[in-house]
Amino acid sequence: MRFLLTHYRAFSTRIAVSPNSQICYFARLGQIKNARKVFDGLPEKTVVSWNSIISGYFQNNQHREAQILFDNMPERNIISWNGLISGYIKNGMITEARKVFDKMPERNVVSWTAMIRGYVQEGMIREAEVLFWKMPERNVVSWTVMLGGLIQECRMDDACRLYDAMPVKDVVARTNMIGGYCKEGRLREAREIFDEMPRRNVVAWTTMITGYAQNNRVDVARKLFEVMPEKNEITWTAMLMGYTQCGRMEEALDIFEAMPVKSVAACNAMILGFGMNGQAEKARMVFDRMWEKDDGSWSAMIKVYERKGFELEALNLFASMQKKRVRPNFPSLISILSVCASLASLDHGRQVHAQLVRFQFDLDMYVASALITMYIKCGDLVKAKQVFDGFTPKDIVMWNSIITGYAQHGLAENALQVFHKMFSSGIIPDDITFIGVLTACSYTGNVDEGLQIFESMRSKYNVEPKTEHYACAVDLLGRVGRVNEAMNLIENMPVEADAIVWGALLGACRTHKKLDLAEVAAKKLLQLEPQNAGPYILLSNLYASQGRWNDVADQRKNMRARSVNKFPGCSWIEVDKKVHMFTMADSSGHPEHAVIMKMLEKLAGLLREAGYSPDGSFVLHDVDEEEKVNNLRYHSEKVAVAYGLLKVPKELPIRIMKNLRVCGDCHSAIKLIAKITGREIILRDANRFHRFKDGLCSCRDYW
DNA sequence: TCAACTCAGC
Numbered sequence: 001m002r003f004l005l006t007h008y009r010a011f012s013t014r015i016a017v018s019p020n021s022q023i024c025y026f027a028r029l030g031q032i033k034n035a036r037k038v039f040d041g042l043p044e045k046t047v048v049s050w051n052s053i054i055s056g057y058f059q060n061n062q063h064r065e066a067q068i069l070f071d072n073m074p075e076r077n078i079i080s081w082n083g084l085i086s087g088y089i090k091n092g093m094i095t096e097a098r099k100v101f102d103k104m105p106e107r108n109v110v111s112w113t114a115m116i117r118g119y120v121q122e123g124m125i126r127e128a129e130v131l132f133w134k135m136p137e138r139n140v141v142s143w144t145v146m147l148g149g150l151i152q153e154c155r156m157d158d159a160c161r162l163y164d165a166m167p168v169k170d171v172v173a174r175t176n177m178i179g180g181y182c183k184e185g186r187l188r189e190a191r192e193i194f195d196e197m198p199r200r201n202v203v204a205w206t207t208m209i210t211g212y213a214q215n216n217r218v219d220v221a222r223k224l225f226e227v228m229p230e231k232n233e234i235t236w237t238a239m240l241m242g243y244t245q246c247g248r249m250e251e252a253l254d255i256f257e258a259m260p261v262k263s264v265a266a267c268n269a270m271i272l273g274f275g276m277n278g279q280a281e282k283a284r285m286v287f288d289r290m291w292e293k294d295d296g297s298w299s300a301m302i303k304v305y306e307r308k309g310f311e312l313e314a315l316n317l318f319a320s321m322q323k324k325r326v327r328p329n330f331p332s333l334i335s336i337l338s339v340c341a342s343l344a345s346l347d348h349g350r351q352v353h354a355q356l357v358r359f360q361f362d363l364d365m366y367v368a369s370a371l372i373t374m375y376i377k378c379g380d381l382v383k384a385k386q387v388f389d390g391f392t393p394k395d396i397v398m399w400n401s402i403i404t405g406y407a408q409h410g411l412a413e414n415a416l417q418v419f420h421k422m423f424s425s426g427i428i429p430d431d432i433t434f435i436g437v438l439t440a441c442s443y444t445g446n447v448d449e450g451l452q453i454f455e456s457m458r459s460k461y462n463v464e465p466k467t468e469h470y471a472c473a474v475d476l477l478g479r480v481g482r483v484n485e486a487m488n489l490i491e492n493m494p495v496e497a498d499a500i501v502w503g504a505l506l507g508a509c510r511t512h513k514k515l516d517l518a519e520v521a522a523k524k525l526l527q528l529e530p531q532n533a534g535p536y537i538l539l540s541n542l543y544a545s546q547g548r549w550n551d552v553a554d555q556r557k558n559m560r561a562r563s564v565n566k567f568p569g570c571s572w573i574e575v576d577k578k579v580h581m582f583t584m585a586d587s588s589g590h591p592e593h594a595v596i597m598k599m600l601e602k603l604a605g606l607l608r609e610a611g612y613s614p615d616g617s618f619v620l621h622d623v624d625e626e627e628k629v630n631n632l633r634y635h636s637e638k639v640a641v642a643y644g645l646l647k648v649p650k651e652l653p654i655r656i657m658k659n660l661r662v663c664g665d666c667h668s669a670i671k672l673i674a675k676i677t678g679r680e681i682i683l684r685d686a687n688r689f690h691r692f693k694d695g696l697c698s699c700r701d702y703w
Numbered sequence: 704t705c706a707a708c709t710c711a712g713c
Contacts, residue, residue, distance in 0.1 A: 018704055019704085020704040020705075021704040022704090023704080023705095024704065024705075025704095046704095047705085048704060048705055049704090049705090050705085051704090051705035051706080052704065052705050053705095054705085055705060055706080077705090078706080079705050079706050080705080080706085081706085082705090082706035082707080083705065083706050084706090085706080085707095086706055086707070087706095108706090109707080110706050110707050111706080111707085112707085113706095113707040113708085114706065114707050115707090116707085117707060117708080139707090140708090141707055141708055142707075142708095143708095144707095144708050144709080145707065145708060147708090148708070148709075170708085170709095171709075172708050172709045173708080173709080174709090175709045175710070176708080176709050176710095177709095178709090178710095179709070179710070201709090201710090202710080203709060203710040204709085204710080205710090206710050206711075207709080207710050208710095209710095210710070210711070232710095232711095233711080234710060234711045234712090235710085235711085236711090237711050237712070238710080238711050238712095240711095241711075241712080263711095263712090264712090265711065265712045265713090266711090266712085268712065268713080269711085269712065272712090294713090295713080296712065296713050299713075300712095300713085329713080330713085331713065
């Protein structure tokens with residue numbers, strides 16, 4: 001406060017500034033009330049005073065007050081009228097601007113240019129062009145505004161013609177052309193204009209540098225950067241991002257450290273740079289050391305955590321952002337929504353939904369789809385459908401989200417119902433739609449219907465089946481044991497079968513114990529994805545189930561030789577808005593470890609009493625029976641179930657998440673646990689949902 | 704002192 005006062009005193013006493021410029025000064029600072037005070041205190045208000053205060057209100061997005069003042073002006077000049085046009089345009093009111101333009105007593109080149117600029121800003125290029133060719137005289141600014149409109153619409157060839165026709169080309173027009181060419185990757189043409197420029201400013205240099213950096217020529221960008229006469233913060237940031245976006249973090253860091261002023265934008269770029277290149281800790285270090293953060297800093301850090309699988313960190317950071325009373329912005333809310341979806345954290349998801357509503361972000365179609373996906377992944381289909389139904393018009397992504405959602409929950413009938421409704425309401429299904437529909441049929445064993453839809457994709461819907469769709473078809477056939485037909489289908493594919501297709505066949509072979517075809521599929525898979533642990537594990541599980549321990553050992557050796565690691569299984573559960581994570585065979589880090597272990601012992605006893613015997617064929621290792629039983633008991637999904645039985649109120653279902661597919665033995669065990677304890681248990685694994693109740697699972701043992 | 708124009712990040 002004291003700062004502001006002294007600042008103001010210095011300003012008003014240093015020079016004899018006119019009151020009108022004081023009005024502008026305050027308006028620019030966003031202190032429109034102070035500007036108004038100066039205006040109201042004027043004994044004599046000239047037309048310039050009126051113009052200044054009106055412009056001030058428009059600058060501060062208060063068009064009503066500006067309008068009232070304009071209507072009450074004692075006299076107006078052409079600048080007043082032009083100010084009204086540009087004011088409306090600043091506030092996005094193009095129709096009002098045009099009304100003023102049509103009724104004003106006289107127009108000059110500024111009036112025309114302002115109006116054209118308004119159309120360009122709204123993307124109404126046709127209207128802009130009509131006015132441009134109609135205007136009685138043009139100057140370099142009018143030409144440049146029109147040029148900018150064409151470039152904005154990516155009409156570079158039209159822009160080039162207009163540019164050639166310009167009688168005078170100034171720095172702005174040339175720089176704009178350079179930027180336009182760079183965005184299209186036409187670096188040679190951009191460079192030609194740059195080289196021909198009689199006078200270059202920092203902006204031109206920066207545009208050229210950005211152009212090279214965004215088109216995989218970061219070293220050329222660096223050369224220009226080294227020789228340019230003067231750099232500003234934007235230049236440094238552009239160079240920095242050139243390096244971060246191609247993953248050259250050492251050079252990015254050099255630039256960052258050499259920067260004279262580390263702007264917030266540059267820091268944010270470093271956060272994203274480190275984070276997206278797999279160095280989340282370093283990103284966090286930059287974040288923590290920042291002198292001041294903007295909302296971009298927070299959303300960048302949250303995005304990094306979300307994309308790199310640090311879901312809990314993302315949630316924590318989002319919470320501390322709110323504790324610091326930083327208003328969540330659009331990108332951070334979207335990131336956190338996706339975190340809620342992957343964690344299946346329904347409580348957090350609901351909170352974020354409420355915030356989206358409060359800030360009116362939920363009116364966005366993209367957000368609606370993200371919300372639907374979140375509710376589906378959290379297992380709340382009713383709420384997902386509610387968001388879906390409440391939003392019109394619906395785009396294809398929304399339809400696809402809900403269809404895929406039903407598929408993951410094993411509700412083929414609902415998925416097909418929505419699919420037909422979508423088609424009859426005039427939305428053309430795309431390839432994603434069919435993945436959802438075919439998966440739905442596959443998960444429920446609707447083989448004939450699924451195959452029928454697969455056959456009709458091209459003929460009825462004009463959608464060319466891709467490898468993913470073939471994978472679904474292979475899955476459909478494979479699930480019911482028609483493995484040879486599946487193999488036939490693969491051999492007659494018009495495109496090369498990929499890992500997903502072979503994976504589907506391998507899964508079927510495992511279920512139906514078709515050892516010979518399994519080996520074929522697994523070997524194909526190993527060729528395509530030598531680093532993927534999946535085929536090694538499937539194959540060695542297959543050998544293990546037949547007691548071929550030597551072959552199992554060979555697979556393990558192969559895995560080690562190619563340094564393939566089995567992705568560790570982990571499960572988690574949300575209790576009281578807190579996520580509890582368990583990894584296989586180890587819950588010792590959990591504060592309630594002892595109680596959990598006791599519960600697991602008790603469950604094992606209950607299962608034995610119910611006549612349950614563990615199915616050892618699901619275990620990978622060649623170990624004796626007793627240890628096998630132990631390994632099964634401590635699979636992460638069982639630990640999470642035990643914790644859920646301890647913590648979740650009796651009337652509520654227990655919701656568990658697992659990062660891999662549920663293990664076959666756990667699946668049998670949880671069915672029984674649900675029956676013995678009378679609880680409903682919902683398990684989301686990597687592929688789909690399992691709802692266990694009364695000794696049965698909603699997947700009907702297909703998964 | 705009042706009206707029309709280009710560059711980075713979100």
